Amino acid sequence: MFVNLTLGIVKLAGGVLGGSFALISDAINSLGDSLTSIVVIFGLWYAQRPADEEHPYGHTRAEAVAASNVSMLIMISAVFVGWEAIRRLGTVHATPPVWTMWIAAINMVIKESLFWYKLTISRQTKSLSIAASAWDHRSDALCSLAVLLGLAIVRWGGPSYMWADETAAIVVVLAILINTSRMFRQSTSELLDPQADEELIQQIRAAAESVPGVCAVEKLWVRKTGIEFLADIHIEVDAQLTVEAGHRIGHRVKDKLIEQFAQLRDVLVHLEPYPHEPPPSP
Numbered sequence: 001m002f003v004n005l006t007l008g009i010v011k012l013a014g015g016v017l018g019g020s021f022a023l024i025s026d027a028i029n030s031l032g033d034s035l036t037s038i039v040v041i042f043g044l045w046y047a048q049r050p051a052d053e054e055h056p057y058g059h060t061r062a063e064a065v066a067a068s069n070v071s072m073l074i075m076i077s078a079v080f081v082g083w084e085a086i087r088r089l090g091t092v093h094a095t096p097p098v099w100t101m102w103i104a105a106i107n108m109v110i111k112e113s114l115f116w117y118k119l120t121i122s123r124q125t126k127s128l129s130i131a132a133s134a135w136d137h138r139s140d141a142l143c144s145l146a147v148l149l150g151l152a153i154v155r156w157g158g159p160s161y162m163w164a165d166e167t168a169a170i171v172v173v174l175a176i177l178i179n180t181s182r183m184f185r186q187s188t189s190e191l192l193d194p195q196a197d198e199e200l201i202q203q204i205r206a207a208a209e210s211v212p213g214v215c216a217v218e219k220l221w222v223r224k225t226g227i228e229f230l231a232d233i234h235i236e237v238d239a240q241l242t243v244e245a246g247h248r249i250g251h252r253v254k255d256k257l258i259e260q261f262a263q264l265r266d267v268l269v270h271l272e273p274y275p276h277e278p279p280p281s282p
Helices: 002-018 021-047 060-089 100-127 128-157 163-190 198-209 243-260
Strands: 216-225 228-238 263-275
Touching: 002 021, 002 100, 021 060, 021 100, 021 128, 021 163, 060 128, 060 163, 100 128, 128 163, 198 216, 198 228, 198 243, 216 263, 228 243, 243 263
Parallel strands: 228 263
Antiparallel strands: 216 228
């Protein structure tokens, strides 16, 4: 948040003083990132609140809600900037000084470094909002590259190439819209309870089947909630066992899965008789 705020102020000052709308557009993007960082921080904090009577599954969905709102805010800002860039096409203005190119180049290096840092953190934590923020840094780095190229064309092409500054701003907007729309789809998809990836499903299934007394796994549903997962598993046990014996097996399955898979927040175990026979047709 501090880096984005600093870059945003520097680029805004450079764009205004240097007469570069592309740099101003990039500055608005960074200043918007500072605001959205606050939203992400709040979402991650709220997601860690414990479960209560009204929210027995916890508040982890707040993380996905924060990510979707971040994406929407960035897209709205990009549309506004894009409209201003289109409106300015063909407008005659002074050639931006060479130091505006240095601002764009330094910003590109910083943003690319932040992208790799946050991408590593998101892979370790499985956090969607941090991943969204990481790709926003990559988008910013590419945007700064477009700004740098646009300024270079204006500097060395002369007054007849003034359109390159606004064109660079439009490229910035298109890059932002493409990346943030992908982030928005991912975050909203999480709110619809999609099944976890097949590799994790198979690992959980194998771990459950290795518990003594488990004859087979009939059903296994694993859904992501925030940076964690919830699992619903139907295990088949000997039909002649007592309820108490079956209950103990179910608890052993739950304990093993939660111990083995740190990302599992909770496991709901349902017992089925083995061999399992489907219910008769009506």
